[in-house]
Amino acid sequence: MTMPKDQPNILFISTDQQHFEALSAPGNPHVRTPNMDALAACGVRFTQSYSTNPLCGPARTSYFTGRMPSEAGVLGNEELYRDDLPTMGEWFREHSRYETVFSGKWHAGGPPQTYRVPGFDVLVGGINRCGIIGDASVAASCESWLRQRDRSRPFLLAAKLLQPHDICETIRFVGSPLGPGRYPGIEGDLPPLPANFEYEGMPAICQVSPQSAHWTERDWRFYLYSFYRQVEMVDAEIGRIMRALDETGGLDETIVLFTVDHGEGLGHRRHVTKGTLFDECVRVPMICAGPGRFPAGVVDRETLVSGLDILPTFCDFAGLPVPSGCRGASLAGVLTGGAAPRRQAVFAEASNNRQRMVRTLRHKYIACRDGTECLFDMVDDPDEVRDLSGDAGSRGVLCAHRSLLAQWESGLDLAPGVKAFAVPDGPGT
Numbered sequence: 566m567t568m569p570k571d572q573p574n575i576l577f578i579s580t581d582q583q584h585f586e587a588l589s590a591p592g593n594p595h596v597r598t599p600n601m602d603a604l605a606a607c608g609v610r611f612t613q614s615y616s617t618n619p620l621c622g623p624a625r626t627s628y629f630t631g632r633m634p635s636e637a638g639v640l641g642n643e644e645l646y647r648d649d650l651p652t653m654g655e656w657f658r659e660h661s662r663y664e665t666v667f668s669g670k671w672h673a674g675g676p677p678q679t680y681r682v683p684g685f686d687v688l689v690g691g692i693n694r695c696g697i698i699g700d701a702s703v704a705a706s707c708e709s710w711l712r713q714r715d716r717s718r719p720f721l722l723a724a725k726l727l728q729p730h731d732i733c734e735t736i737r738f739v740g741s742p743l744g745p746g747r748y749p750g751i752e753g754d755l756p757p758l759p760a761n762f763e764y765e766g767m768p769a770i771c772q773v774s775p776q777s778a779h780w781t782e783r784d785w786r787f788y789l790y791s792f793y794r795q796v797e798m799v800d801a802e803i804g805r806i807m808r809a810l811d812e813t814g815g816l817d818e819t820i821v822l823f824t825v826d827h828g829e830g831l832g833h834r835r836h837v838t839k840g841t842l843f844d845e846c847v848r849v850p851m852i853c854a855g856p857g858r859f860p861a862g863v864v865d866r867e868t869l870v871s872g873l874d875i876l877p878t879f880c881d882f883a884g885l886p887v888p889s890g891c892r893g894a895s896l897a898g899v900l901t902g903g904a905a906p907r908r909q910a911v912f913a914e915a916s917n918n919r920q921r922m923v924r925t926l927r928h929k930y931i932a933c934r935d936g937t938e939c940l941f942d943m944v945d946d947p948d949e950v951r952d953l954s955g956d957a958g959s960r961g962v963l964c965a966h967r968s969l970l971a972q973w974e975s976g977l978d979l980a981p982g983v984k985a986f987a988v989p990d991g992p993g994t
Contacts, residue, residue: 573855574819575663575721575879576810579628580799581621581670581696581730582839583825585614585848587796595756596793600804601852604823608854609863609900614870615911615924616827619839619846623914624826624872625673625725629653631876631891633914638980639674640918646674647980651888653876654684657721660885664718666710669703669725685723694734696727697798703727704802708809719818721879724806729795732829735788736776736837745787755786756793759833761948774830774837785832792831817856820882822875825849833948842915842922842931843949853878859900868899869924871911890978910969914986921986923966923973930966936989940966 588598590605591612617627622642623634630637630650637646652673654665667685670677670693678693690706692699707724714720739745762785777785803823810816826849830836833845840846851870853859873893880887881895894906913922916933923930929949931939940954940963953959971988979985 572661572719572884573858573882574719574815575883576806576819576821577721577723577875577879578726578803578806578821578823579724580726580728580796580803580823580825582732582827582829583729583796583799583850584792584829584831584845585612585825585850587729587793587829587831588800588850595789596796598796598800600800600807601823601850603807604803604821604852604854605862605864607856607861608821608852608859609865611851611853611868611870612864612866613868613924613926614824614849614851615872615913615922616825616847616849617872617912618914619827619841620915621670621672621677621826622674625671628824628826628872628875629673631873631888631893633873633892633912633977635914635918635983635986636890636892636978636980637674638983640914640983642672644674652682652684653723653879654682654721656684656876656880656888657883657885658684661883662718663883664715664720665723666720667723667725668706668710669699669723670727671725694727694730696729696731696795700726700728700799700802704805707806711806711809711813711815714813719883721883726799726802728799728802729792729829731795732788732792733838735791735795739780739784739788739791740776745784748787751787751790752783754790755783756789758782758785758789759831759948761833761950762835764834764948764950774835777835777837788837789832792829820853820855820858820879822851822853822878824851824872824875826872840915842913842920842929844929844943844947847913847915847922853896853900855900860902865899867926868896868905869908869911869926870896874906892977910966910973912970912973918983918986921970921974921988923970925966925969928962928966930963930970932967932970932986932989934987936991938963938989938991 590602616624626639657663668688668690688706690703877895881897899905938954
């Protein structure tokens with residue numbers, strides 16, 4: 566018995582801590598990602614896709630619940646989300662015949678690696694904080710399951726890979742006596758530093774990473790080189806999963822969504838790892854592929870996309886209602902050549918509920934609880950090095966973004982104990 570065409574399988578693949586340009590499809594010459602590129606070639610690649618938080622636990626909670634981290638109560642990596650919010654798996658099980666299966670890093674209101682994911686059957690696979698080993702087991706478990714699955718039911722398979730998160734371990738290695746000096750002969754392959762490498766930004770919003778404070782230029786470039794190799798490792802595991810799907814005849818019946826929980830500093834503003842609301846940390850790749858369902862090879866540069874959109878998009882394609890209170894919008898319309906979500910902006914939270922971001926098509930606004938603000942023109946200044954918040958000519962734009970943030974915050978159903986965010990009201994008014 567084959568699944569009806571109008572209720573597709575859903576394969577949800579994500580990596581961890583991958584910079585939005587760390588794939589070769591956009592033309593990055595320093596990395597080779599044939600499997601991510603293949604997804605982009607048969608689907609839609611969104612260039613304006615944003616995480617709800619540049620930290621693993623909060624970001625992952627959003628795409629499994631459709632709620633902002635402050636609503637779910639997951640402000641850092643250790644909190645548990647509020648128990649009255651259904652997970653994606655629980656929702657699909659309650660409202661459909663979908664078989665819901667999970668493998669890899671959970672970390673959405675709970676520990677990174679666990680055998681108990683609400684609403685999902687968990688496949689054994691993955692090793693916490695060791696993607697170079699664990700991702701192979703995640704891909705193998707997904708491959709095995711795909712080859713033996715019950716073909717009478719549609720599936721929702723979440724494959725949560727860890728690389729290039731191992732860059733956190735590489736950063737410790739670079740600063741050690743056993744660092745990059747042990748690898749002579751690779752100088753010609755080391756990527757150049759980013760254009761905004763020397764810019765530190767405003768201290769309240771972005772600080773130089775202490776792990777890298779004493780690095781040489783070669784140390785920095787070796788770190789970049791290592792990051793791209795780790796991206797290539799996880800790309801190979803994505804290829805293994807996709808081959809199993811294809812070889813078992815499921816490719817034409819499956820919608821594949823690939824994204825990332827958050828980005829990586831990658832030397833911008835001398836920053837490593839995550840946590841800031843600059844694009845290198847909060848902007849993420851997103852590719853949606855559906856052979857025969859979506860236009861192929863489309864690059865969407867206009868639609869503002871949020872991690873909140875994943876759950877309503879899956880519900881839309883599966884013909885299910887969207888959970889009450891879900892903050893995202895389905896991307897089904899824009900994916901099938903119709904209308905994009907009607908939104909002016911996407912939003913993000915950071916720094917344990919102390920910072921907020923508003924991203925409109927032209928501008929980005931960042932606000933802190935202490936009243937610090939930044940405003941960037943993302944068209945004229947994509948590197949985010951010219952803060953316009955004190956520019957008299959930008960006061961109208963600043964106030965408009967404050968208003969957008971205030972309106973958004975007023976509509977949130979904050980988790981018990983979470984402090985509401987007060988939007989700055991300074992000289993821009």
